[in-house]
Amino acid sequence: MNFTHPLSPGKLLMLMLFCLFAFTASAQKKNAAYQYHIRKATGPIVIDGMMDAAWYKADSAANFFMVLPMDTSKATLQTQVRMTYDNNNIYIIATCYTSGSGQYMVESMKRDFAFQKNDNFIFFLDPFDARTDGFSFGANAAGGQWDGTMYEGGKVDLSWDNKWVSVVKNYPDRWVFEAAIPFKSIRYKKGVDVWGINFSRNDLKTTEKSAWAPVPRQFPTASLAYTGSLVWDEPPPEAGTNISLIPYALGGVSKDYQAKTGTTWKKEIGGDAKVGLTSSLNLDLTVNPDFSQVDVDQQVVNLNRYELFFPEKRQFFLENGDLFANFGYSDIRPFFSRRIGLNAPIRFGTRLTGKIDKDWRVGLMDIQTGEADAAAMPAQNYGVLTLQRRVFARSNIGFMFINKDATGAATPGTQYNRNVGMEFNLASSNNLLTGKLLGIKSFTPGLKGHDIVAAGHLQYLSKYWTAYLQDEFVGKNYTAGVGYVPRTGYNKISPLLLRNFFPKAGGILSHGVQLVSNYYFDEHFKRTDNESTLAYLITLRNRSTFTLSAINDYIKLLVPFDPTNTGKPLLPIGTENHWNTVDAQFVSKPQALFTYLAETAYGGYYQNGHKTTVTMQVGYRFQPYVNIAVNSSFNDLRMEQPYGNTSFWLIGPRTDITVSNKLYFTTYIQYNGQIRNINTNIRMQWRYKPASDFFIVYGDNNTPSPFMVKNRQLVVKWTYWCNL
Structure with missing residues (x-):
């Protein structure tokens, strides 16, 4: 070849x-000089959001550095962190002082919240001090928990879930986060007495993000390259026998109305097991797993030539x-x-x-x-x-x-x-x-x-x-x-160049020009398609953003393709298409109760056609119990026959109700005009013990006009996390 x-x-x-x-x-x-010395607790720690006597003998980490809006000074809001441990848990308490009157800003008490839309405190643990992977824990100001595994030096996978406890308590001038992280819930190496660590604070009222060990503003505070050091007074204790059994029992009923089959009853049992072979090496086992509690995928209007990723x-x-x-x-x-x-x-x-x-x-x-x-x-x-x-x-x-x-x-x-x-x-x-x-x-x-x-x-x-x-x-x-x-069967070359500017005063925090291209060639290096985008990006000091883009597209079809993806005749192989698009997007400030994203794009399309796309995302929060969001998009395609004029609506309202940080209700309805389907998913989750849940999940699919039920299902599931 x-x-x-x-x-x-x-x-x-x-x-x-x-x-x-x-x-x-x-x-x-880089931040090796920032050291926090953790010592064994001198007395019992009760997770209640208040300072027990043992906390006053622990060292304090304070004097955080500002990361956003700019990384050139100390943080204006004070944050004070203490840590200690015993034979079973790592303990942490963070006092987050606030500024002025007014309520904190959170979406809800739901687990694994969006970082940018919540007042929060999060910390990052790197037990091997390798600056590549680790664990993250924290909470927002209403007590919604955050936990995830870290990878690629600063990314956090919030899908990971483990057993730990925390409490958030609110005071007039501050809110306090206190947590206990079992040694069995994290992976670390016996005898390693210096870990990487950093503490992060996000406050929407002042639009300030800060960190204990300084982090340049272009990186997330999760960047493990900039952690300080957690120095143990003695090597952390061994986690001991680390075996977790997670059985489940499930009952459900479903019916496929399109296939005109009878009602199907479902009864299943199964489960997972986690075996800690060492304190840093884990064996997962599963028998007859069921994934009924998994969130439904967010639908999109598919105008792509290739498979979508979920x-x-x-x-x-x-x-x-x-x-x-x-x-x-x-x-x-x-x-x-x-x-x-x-x-x-x-x-x-x-x-x-x-x-x-x-x-x-x-x-x-x-x-x-x-x-x-x-x-x-x-x-x-x-x-x-x-x-x-x-x-x-x-x-x-x-x-x-x-x-x-x-x-x-x-x-x-x-x-x-x-x-x-x-x-x-x-x-x-x-x-x-x-x-x-x-x-x-x-x-x-x-x-x-x-x-x-x-x-x-x-x-x-x-x-x-x-x-x-x-x-x-x-x-x-x-x-x-x-x-x-x-x-x-392709070669691809993708360059990107971005230049940022930072005004010293005024309402604009930063602005910049970005040029990005994706050029595709076949195996003989003959061009098949390319997309180039010239964009101007503005970030205001209140964290709202505006982006204006000009896009140039060229596509030579390598396989037959219906540009509406609705079953209409296919354009033949070799068809060449070239068009330009203008796109404008505005994202509102995250610290408002009412938030929104508005985007519109107008340009060419296949067969000398035109495409207009309008996207809206709006949200409103009744803090801290209800968060309502509606995602919608409208695509209008105007082409020559046999395609003619085609329009698609996609509307997806979602409501999250959090009675507490242990009881959640989620309702998700999606109307997709391209595939003529209305999908409804309603889920109740009760976390009756740490990492142990009871679910009720209802889902159905319907044809919008005339309204006809395609299928329905109801599932009840119980899981229990047991540490041996």
Whole structure:
């Protein structure tokens, strides 16, 4: 296979290595001088939002640094943090002082809130002080909890859920967060007595975000490159026997009115188990899992030529999920767990994930599914092995092997699919330079040659400049049987350049110009399509934003395509289309009770047509109990026959009611005019004990006009988290 890149992976590697050596010369941890000394509790700690006597003997962390609006001074609001521990838990208490009168700003008391829309206190733990992965815990000012696993040096996966307790207590001039984190709920290495840590505070009334250890404003406060040090007076105690059993029992009823079948009754039991093989290595087991409590996917109007992506939400796949899910790129995912159990039931599964030591992470997964007659699909076995080795300051080398095998009767030529790949992830010690170099090969019966992936990118991110360049090649025979790779047989080059400006006064906090392009070529480097966007971005001092964009599109169809995605005649292969679009978007300030996003775009479309898109998102909160949001979009397509004029509405009102931070009601209704469907999902969740839940979930699908029920289902589910 011969192909030429103007920026080949080999050249990218040389560039990355050059920059790597230039930046890793200063591999010293940036905020190593910021140390918090944690000492064993001198008395009992009661989680009630008040200072017990033992707290007064703990060290205090204060004098936070401002991150937003600007990172050039100390925070104007005072925050004071204390930590201690005993043989079972880490304890933390944070006193968050407020300014002036008026209520705090929160969406609701629901778990895993949106960071930017809530007054909150969050802290980030890096038990190996490796500055690449860790854990995050916190709460908003109404007591809604936040917890997640951290990956890629500063991203937080809020789908992760574990057992811990917290209380928030409000006073006239402050609010206090107090929590106990069991040692059994986190992964750490025996004998390591210095962890990475940082504390973050977000206050919407003053539009101030701050951190204990200073973080440059272009990075999130979750950036592990800028953690301080949590210094233990003695190595943390061993978690001891760490085995959790999470059984469930489920009952449900459903009926398919379209198929005119009878009522189906569902009775199931199953469960998960978590076994801590070491304090940093975890074994997950599941038997007959059920995912009825998972949030419904948000629908979209699909005018794309390729498959849409929807994220994984199932608990079994989430702990250390980045080891599997983040190998590759957003549109080159050799492993995508939602492929498993999509059309067939999962019978059982095992996952071994975690850290071997400071430098090595491992992930091993094996899952067996049953047969699915309706999908003409035999039983399948899925095996995945992934290894990650930290190198230099914060970079790593990753390896992944994926095997999909039919374990029942299979159609000839589809018995297996295998992928093997390696990637190098670059992250400089100060996080200014990041990058990736990726190579993958697939093995599929009957397909040989043109079955590799070679890709890479490099990014420089400072306060004033962002420069990004990505290069991808995906062979036409590359196959990811358990992955998400919507497009094959292409070369792609994606540059981005952004320049920010910061006025010293006035209502504008920052503004900047951004140019980004995505150019696609076939394997012989002939252009097939491209999109280039020139945007002007403005952020006001109240945190509202305005973006104005001019977009240029060119598409040469490689497969037949209906531009309405409604079953109309297909445009033939080779059809060329070229158009321009203007897009304007405004996002209101997050500290208001009423918030909104308004966006409109007008431009060309296929067959010399025109497309107008109007998007609105509005929300109102009755603090802290009710949060109402409505997402809507309108697409108007005007084309030559046989397509003519076509319009689509998508409307999705959602209401979250939080009686407390343990009892939630969610109602989600979605009308999608493109597929002529109304979807309703109503869910009640009662967290009667930490990590133990009782769910009632109702869902249905209907045809809007004439109104006809397609299907309905009601599920009741009980789960219990038991630590042995």
